[in-house]
Amino acid sequence: MDTVIVGNGIIALATAFRLAKRSKPSDKIVIIGKKARPGSATLAAAAMLNSFAEIDEDSLKTEADFFHFELSHLATRMWPKFVFEYMDAGAGRLPEGCAKCEGSHGACYGLGTYVINNTAADSLDDVNFNAIVAALKECDEPFEEISPRSIPNYRPQERYRATRAIYIPNEGWLNPRLTVDALEAALSTFSCVQYVDAEVDRLVRKGALIDSVVLKDGTRMAADKFLLAPGATATDLLAASALDIDVQRVFYGVGVSIEIKSPDFPHTKVIRTPNRGLACGLYSVPFYISPKAPLDSILIGSSNLISPGPRDGGQLVSIQSLLLGAMEQINSNFYRASVTRVNVGWRPTTTDTYPLLGKTSIANLVIATGTKRDGFHLSPVLSEALASMLLNEKVDPSYELFRPERAPIRHLSREAAIDKAVRHFISASYQHGFVPSHNRLPDQIIQMHRDDLEKLHDKVGARDWGIPPEMIEMYRYGHIKN
Ligand SMILES: Cc1cc2nc3c(=O)[nH]c(=O)nc-3n(C[C@H](O)[C@H](O)[C@H](O)COP(=O)(O)OP(=O)(O)OC[C@H]3O[C@@H](n4cnc5c(N)ncnc54)[C@H](O)[C@@H]3O)c2cc1C
Missing domain, CATH: 3.30.9.10 (D-Amino Acid Oxidase, subunit A, domain 2)
Structure with a gap:
């Protein structure tokens, strides 16, 4: 089986590693992405392997939140073994320090x-x-x-x-940079793995399937399966590809x-x-x-x-x-x-702040992005599931919650969303040096945020659902259409 992986961040590399370990002699895995990794979240990450330390007051309230936490908790337990797995695989080719x-x-x-x-x-x-x-x-x-x-x-x-x-x-x-180096060293020991130092311009659909990807220089690369893991650029790439699938916007x-x-x-x-x-x-x-x-x-x-x-x-x-x-x-x-x-x-x-993970209505296309602030930590778990999806194996049915073509998850009520947004705005103001005056002004500021958010909810038609606080400005400036 020939697999093209679009993107070369932690999600792409970890999944390539899982696939390579299970590959047959005739298989090919092509990882496409610029070596310099422009905009890479992976290289900027801490990378903390935090699960409980990431919990906040709303973290465990819905099925989607709970499943997300389960994945994160599982990742904490998988990391020690995962480190040894890629270090063992890369033995002899690891960077000097590793x-x-x-x-x-x-x-x-x-x-x-x-x-x-x-x-x-x-x-x-x-x-x-x-x-x-x-x-x-x-x-x-x-x-x-x-x-x-x-x-x-x-x-x-x-x-x-x-x-x-x-x-x-x-x-x-x-250290995320050393982890990427070590994973690449491990991947270099598999003859089925090939890197292409280039950017994908678009995916090409022929009938019911993806046929190939076209690189920025016009080169076309065909494969049997495609994993789209380009991080934040996913929406731009999907728009350029006009695949006729409906995937919520990635910011x-x-x-x-x-x-x-x-x-x-x-x-x-x-x-x-x-x-x-x-x-x-x-x-x-x-x-x-x-x-x-x-x-x-x-x-x-x-x-x-x-x-x-x-x-x-x-x-x-x-x-x-x-x-x-x-x-x-x-x-x-x-x-x-x-x-x-x-x-x-x-x-x-x-748009709904939950990841996009899984198969799409195009049978040979799997999407993996939207991991926001814990994709590094989740990578040992997600890579196993993504490899299974590409190999047409069963995965935990709860992954359906994060199906790429789902309607945006809207679990917050309008009231809860406004309360939460006001709390976070005030918290952010204190972080940026806000000193309250000794009068009614602090309460008035809270009321001003509340009034503004009520108006914004009315404007975008959010009557029985709430805007995720992180997305307030994207709704305000019309970057998200209902
Ligand atoms: C400052 C910061 C701190 C963070 N801290 C943590 C942390 O402590 N713990 C944690 O778990 N997570 C953390 N994260 C989040 C984590 O980094 C991401 O969730 C994760 O790295 C996402 O991985 P990815 O592979 O999906 O995307 P990326 O790492 O962004 O990789 C995508 C790659 O695809 C390439 N690409 C893009 N478009 C194309 C194209 N058209 N063709 C080919 N290649 C393309 C990009 O250049 C990039 O190299 C942090 C993120 C940031 C920014």
Whole structure:
């Protein structure tokens, strides 16, 4: 069987690896994507392997949310084995650093996440922190309530200190760039795998099936099966292909992360806040580079700006608030760290904010995108399911919930959506330096947001459903049509 995979991010590579391990001598797997990976979310990721630490007050309320959490929890358990699988497969061809790696006992993969509950934003942090603790208890997941002062390398400014903290031992982190290198090394050991350093211009449909893809230089490549995993560009590619299938729009969740070098304050664990203000909060993550380099590189993340199209640079305000947040809320000594790289990646974010995963009404086309902020973590699980879908095997029927041609999931009522959006807007304002005045103005601002959101819901005809808070501006400016 010949399979073309459009895209070369973590979802594409992990799925190619699953397929390659099961391939027959006559099979061919072609991975198409520019080597430089423009806009890659994968390369900008932390990449935290967080499941419980990502929970917020609404995370486990609906069937789709619950299934998403199950996948994420399963991914936490699969990562240690997955790391060894691709390291074993790539043995002999791994990058120099990886060859000396101790696998899951150190190096570019490590376990341990501290979640802090501080007062830098607003009480949404408390609500989400409580939701994390409640879920850990309900699922009997190991965790410890600890004194924030005992967290290694945690030295916030006094006024931003955490009042509570927990340690989750099973949730870890990776260096995404080394992971991509190691996966590519593993894939290079399979003769059926071929890379094409190019961009796909469009997919070509002939009758009921996809026949081929056409590259930007006009080259046509035929195959039996196609996996569309190009991250945030999926909608542009589908539009250029005119395949006559109805797939909800995927937006560009432009995210910034910043690599710093902090020789005196190396990290060995993740330190993070709960999700807040329409994003995943503030975090600092060990960024292991090589066995020869000291453990002094750290990734600070991350921002999120939903955009209808690609944006190459990070916004000044994103960079400013991440650096300020890191110095104020994580370690005040970071003022003397040096910035080594600013990453900008496009989180593939769908109209309803749930992933698009599965077969389509075109029998040989599978789509995998929309993983938003946890696609790296989910990749060992999703890659198994996607390989099975491409091989026409059965998968968990709950994947139907994320069928690419579904109508957008609208589980939030109008009232709940407006409440949630107001809370997140206020949380975001506090993160960006809002200082309330000593009068009615703070309440008036809340009322102003509420009135504005009521009007927007009326304007787009959202009477018995609510706009996902992240998508407010996309509805406001007409980028989503009902
Ligand atoms: C700042 C930031 C921090 C994040 N932190 C985390 C985290 O801590 N944990 C976590 O699990 N997730 C995290 N994420 C989310 C995670 O990165 C994504 O969910 C995941 O990487 C998506 O993978 P992907 O393969 O679908 O897309 P991508 O990684 O974006 O890969 C798509 C690839 O396809 C290529 N491509 C695009 N169009 C075409 C085309 N027409 N032809 C050929 N190739 C094409 C692109 O150049 C790119 O290389 C973060 C994201 C960002 C931006």
